[in-house]
Amino acid sequence: MKTAVSATQVERFRALVARYLGLKFEDSKTGLLAEVLQRRMEWNALPAEPYLARLEARQLRGEFGALAQELTVGETYFFRNIDQLHAVRDGVLPERARAQATRRCLRILSAGCASGEEAYSIAMTLRDVLPDPSWQLWIRAVDLNPAMIAKALQARYAGWALRETSPAMQQRWFRQKGRDLVLDDAIRAAVTFEERNLNEDDPELWQADAYDIVFCRNVLMYFTAQSAAAVVARITRSLAPGGYLFLGHAETLHGLSQAFHLRHTHGTFYYQRKDGVAQPERACLQQDDVAVGPALTAVVEGAGTWIDAIGESSKRIRELTQVTMSTGAAAGVLEPWHLGPALELFQQERFAEALGMMQAVPPESARDPDVLLLRAVLLAHSGQLAQAEDVCHRLLALDELNAGAHYVLALCREGAGDRRGAADQDQAAIYLDPTFAMPRMHLGLLARRAGERETVRNEMTHALALLEREDASRLLLFGGGFNRETLLALCRAELQVCGESV
Ligand SMILES: C[S@@+](CC[C@H](N)C(=O)[O-])C[C@H]1O[C@@H](n2cnc3c(N)ncnc32)[C@H](O)[C@@H]1O
Structure with a gap:
């Protein structure tokens, strides 16, 4: 039988999840939070108060990863929002290659990579379009959820994950193993996976001028506004001047950052870091409604x-x-x-x-x-x-x-x-x-x-x-x-x- 938890304890748990993982949960999700809290208390063999106190003091080893497994959405698939990959292949990558002509290396971050489909899709798309073989493409992929990182490293997928993958790509880069499809070693080798928390100001992950392109797609939509703004500030810092940021289709920087130009090509929107100083947010007009007028x-x-x-x-x-x-x-x-x-x-x-x-x-x-x-x-x-x-x-x-x-x-x-x-x-x-x-x-x-x-x-x-x-x-x-x-x-x-x- 599960130990009961009070509404105050669930509220405290929600605040800690927001503070440490960045995730927001609406009031309608308090039932789910209560269940997860109970499960984690049981697993750690702790009553609610000590569990919450140790969570707050960051004394429970591996607990954020365990919470990520319970509380994050890992939905993803190969070649998701393919328009964005085409925008990178046709415009962004050639431009960044010109900017990095001396370094001869392009650095890409997949932030919130889930089980790796996004990072591997980038590798498959860009492999053939580097200026010449002496160039290096470095793709770093990070996620909070250790189960997702383990799955990404296995690089073995059910057919459903390839629902948007062209037959040519499937034939070139995947081989059947049982009911699954296994990704070619050449693509696997192009991506480095790590367990990281985007909500932490990790100096190694967010070094200045570390990436040419950041993909942070379908991640910020689950974050509190405060955490989303903080993650975007870190991404801004770690992008090279003129570097690019790709968000999910339903996400925008509107209200989060003024540090980017909006770009629109290939039927998709994305952002390019500018060097100007961020402008203050606009004040909103407010007015009561009225209802008069002709047809x-x-x-x-x-x-x-x-x-x-x-x-x-x-x-x-x-x-x-x-x-x-x-x-x-x-x-x-x-x-x-x-x-x-x-x-x-x-x-x-x-x-x-x-x-x-x-x-x-x-x-x-x-x-x-x-x-x-x-x-x-x-x-x-x-x-x-x-x-x-x-x-x-x-x-x-x-x-x-x-x-x-x-x-x-x-x-x-x-x-x-x-x-x-x-x-x-x-x-x-x-x-x-x-x-x-x-x-x-x-x-x-x-x-x-x-x-x-x-x-x-x-x-x-x-x-x-x-x-x-x-x-x-x-x-x-x-x-x-x-x-x-x-x-x-x-x-x-x-x-x-x-x-x-x-
Ligand atoms: C919906 S998936 C998006 C996957 C991929 N980017 C895509 O668009 O297909 C969101 C991912 O963000 C990860 N995530 C959520 N909060 C995170 C955090 N604080 N740090 C790192 N990753 C996080 C989740 O574990 C999950 O795998």
């Missing part, structure tokens, strides 16, 4: 583009203002930059006056991301698209991961007749902030004009779900003066045109 569908139908529809807006923003300004929230939040009055004019669609007021912004605030974003939105709303683009680029030079700037750029690109460029900018905004509804809706509208029904259906379905929860201040700034209900109605109407019942 947007008619306006959008009549307008050439979404930016035209925004330009044709009339009274909408004024109506919103009357409600929102009575809350006082916008003016209050923006007070430090004295943007309240300009925002108020924006909300009244007095764009020229708002822009004029922003000319008077003191020089020390002129580089503030909030100031630049509002200026870009104002310029876009008043039809000055080239100037709006210019301001967006200035903002992105300061804060490259600013999803709002990418969205305004998407509007500008559409206005300039560059549909592909508009879609790229929307994709960047979505990648950087998957909760941002407007670029989804805009992508849907772009697709509608191109007659791409499947994309319309997909994007409008996403937009509909996101709009329900979209931040009110963001709707105010980016919603083109349309309120939540009107934007939702537009999405539903577009979906109905595609034959969806909503």
Whole structure:
């Protein structure tokens, strides 16, 4: 029979797991934590209090590894997110090879490598593309879970792990052994595996200028925000200037680091370390929601583009203002930059006056991301698209991961007749902030004009779900003066045109 543990003890256990392993567990996972705590107490033959005290004092040898086996997700497979491997093969590796022409060695870290499929996929992909045989490719792969490292070293896999592996790669690098597939020694020899904790400031693992490329994919999503930011800071330190970082598809550096350029090739996003000093995080706008406005569908139908529809807006923003300004929230939040009055004019669609007021912004605030974003939105709303683009680029030079700037750029690109460029900018905004509804809706509208029904259906379905929860201040700034209900109605109407019942 299991020893009972109290809610306080489980809470303490959760805090220790976050502190030492970096892992976050939501309230819904406290049942799992309680079971693991009980199992580990039993295995160590300790009651709860001594177990927690010794865990806290790091006196239980091998315990973090044992906890990793219980608490981490080791899902992985060969050639996962293959677009990223192609981006490395075609662009990143040749560029890093030029940077390392003297050293003639490229150093890659697979951080959170699980059972080795990621590191081995890198080795298989890059083996043939090194400049010449005198070059060395050094791949270091680390994971907290000792069982994963043992499996990686065995290099023996079930067929399921090769579900995304091409027949040519399978034939070249694997041989059948029983029901499993065993990896060729040449690839095994290219990778070094170690048990390491990414959540520790390990001076050997995180030496300065140690890696050309770091893969840390599908790891940070399980971390607390604080631990994720600390790991990214270590990765930044250990990457060569101009080195590259690859995260999982569902992960971004947005809100974690300003030390990277965002790169987008091969249909995938990744990051390149810059040498500039990190910028402070942007303050968030906050505002209460409002719900007034005309039927947007008619306006959008009549307008050439979404930016035209925004330009044709009339009274909408004024109506919103009357409600929102009575809350006082916008003016209050923006007070430090004295943007309240300009925002108020924006909300009244007095764009020229708002822009004029922003000319008077003191020089020390002129580089503030909030100031630049509002200026870009104002310029876009008043039809000055080239100037709006210019301001967006200035903002992105300061804060490259600013999803709002990418969205305004998407509007500008559409206005300039560059549909592909508009879609790229929307994709960047979505990648950087998957909760941002407007670029989804805009992508849907772009697709509608191109007659791409499947994309319309997909994007409008996403937009509909996101709009329900979209931040009110963001709707105010980016919603083109349309309120939540009107934007939702537009999405539903577009979906109905595609034959969806909503
Ligand atoms: C979902 S797998 C990702 C595997 C591979 N990177 C991929 O994308 O396919 C996450 C891995 O991160 C490892 N991990 C979690 N916390 C860690 C930590 N603090 N230090 C090192 N590895 C950790 C887990 O053990 C697990 O193997």
